[in-house]
Amino acid sequence: VADGSRVEQGAELLHFRGATRTLLRGERVALNLVQRLCGIATLTSTFHDAVKHTKAKIVDTRKTTPGLRLLEKYAVRVSGGHNHRYSLSDGVLIKDNHIAACGSITEAVRRVRARVPHTINVEVETDTLVQVEECLACGVGVIMLDNMDLVTMRKAVALIDGRAIIEASGGVNLQTVRGIAETGVDIISVGALTHSAKACDIGMDWLN
Numbered sequence: 535v536a537d538g539s540r541v542e543q544g545a546e547l548l549h550f551r552g553a554t555r556t557l558l559r560g561e562r563v564a565l566n567l568v569q570r571l572c573g574i575a576t577l578t579s580t581f582h583d584a585v586k587h588t589k590a591k592i593v594d595t596r597k598t599t600p601g602l603r604l605l606e607k608y609a610v611r612v613s614g615g616h617n618h619r620y621s622l623s624d625g626v627l628i629k630d631n632h633i634a635a636c637g638s639i640t641e642a643v644r645r646v647r648a649r650v651p652h653t654i655n656v657e658v659e660t661d662t663l664v665q666v667e668e669c670l671a672c673g674v675g676v677i678m679l680d681n682m683d684l685v686t687m688r689k690a691v692a693l694i695d696g697r698a699i700i701e702a703s704g705g706v707n708l709q710t711v712r713g714i715a716e717t718g719v720d721i722i723s724v725g726a727l728t729h730s731a732k733a734c735d736i737g738m739d740w741l742n
Contacts, residue, residue, distance in 0.1 A: 538575065538612035547736070561738050567605070569733040574606055575613035577731040581724055582614030584708060585715035590722050592711075593618045593701075597725040606728045618723055626650060627678070628658045639665060643672045657701070666690050670697055678723075680704045684713050691718040 535547045547568075550557075581592045594610045595618055596603070607617045619625050628642045636642040639658055646656055657676035658669045663686065669677045670693070679690050681704035694700055701721040702714045714722055 538614075540579070549741075557738075565736060565738060567602075569736050570599075570602070570731075571605055571609040572734040572736060573731040574609040574728055576734060578610045578613040578615040578727050580708060581711055581722075581727065584712050585722065586614075588715040588718075590702075590715035590719055591616045592727075593721050593723045594727045595723050595725040596621075597729040599728070610727055615727065616721075625676075626654055626656045628656065630659060630661075630680075633658075639668045640672055643674060659703075660690075663690060663693060666693055670694065674698060676701055676721075678703050679719065684717060687714065687717045687719065 535541055535545070541547065578592065578594075585592060592614070593616045594607055598606045603620065607620065611617055619627070626646050628639070628646065632642050633639055636645060639660075643656060643658065650656075655675040657678055658665075658672075658674050659678040659680045660666050660669060661680045661682060666677060666679075676699040677690075677694060678701045679687050682690065682702070687702060691700060699721065700719045701723055702717070702719040703723040706714060706722055706724045707726065711722060711724070
């Protein structure tokens with residue numbers, strides 16, 4: 535079965551042959567990985583289906599299992615989702631603690647731009663419309679709307695009006711994601727894709 539394919543319960547995913555001792559030795563590790571990654575792909579696909587009538591993209595976060603980030607982000611990608619940063623070097627995300635440490639969004643953005651190449655995009659986390667306005671004044675490339683209610687989010691989208699990429703984040707689940715997507719945001723980041731996906735029930739059966 536090709537990666538990203540949808541299958542029914544009971545479907546055969548893979549046939550392989552080899553020495554009995556070798557197959558049994560590797561069974562548990564292989565199943566742990568496959569069950570974990572199929573669970574992530576299944577959950578991602580469900581989120582993707584919930585917003586496919588909108589322009590919003592479902593993206594993952596860095597909330598991944600230590601050592602498995604590359605595989606888990608691949609599982610997101612093949613099932614309709616998209617990848618956010620793989621590491622801190624992929625882009626600058628200025629969060630609330632950074633803003634507090636620097637004193638303002640404006641100062642945090644200034645310090646970042648003085649130190650990173652022009653090829654690195656700058657994103658800022660906001661939770662109020664006043665912060666959104668400050669981001670627009672700074673000309674940041676991506677504005678994150680963090681834990682905003684839908685009414686405030688719609689106002690923020692109208693305020694930004696295409697001048698930056700808009701990401702929605704914070705406690706997104708299958709009950710809320712559709713409404714968030716319909717506000718007009720471009721990206722919805724969902725940490726649950728990788729930190730809370732339920733493993734699929736997959737087993738290895740011996741064939742004579």
